[in-house]
Amino acid sequence: MNEVGIQTLPWPARSPDFNPIEHVWDNLKRCIRARIPVPITTTRELKAAAVEEWHNIPQSDIQDIIDGLPNRLQEVISDREGNTHY
Incomplete structure (x- = not known):
């Protein structure tokens, strides 16, 4: 329970995404930075750069990520x- 009385779930500090x-x-960020x-x-x-x-x-890149x-x-x-290489 936090200071305002809302109960939260415990969350590991290094939760994988x-x-x-x-x-x-x-x-996308890497592509924008490389411009x-x-x-x-x-x-x-x-x-404009983000949209482009x-x-x-x-x-196929998106599908590879999903796959x-x-x-x-x-x-x-x-x-x-432990840490993964992802």
Whole structure:
């Protein structure tokens, strides 16, 4: 129970993230950061870059992330509290 009286579930400090969209966001961030020749300096530029890069993500990349979920789950089960390579 926290200080305002709301009961919460215990959550491990290193809980693995199985949400495939998180891996897609990571890929999107890397693509935006890799843009050249000039870095993004305004929110308008960032939005335009995000939309452009989002449309450039191959559907096969997204499918590969989704298809890899069973392997991520198995690695977490096998390693218990250890870190995975994901």
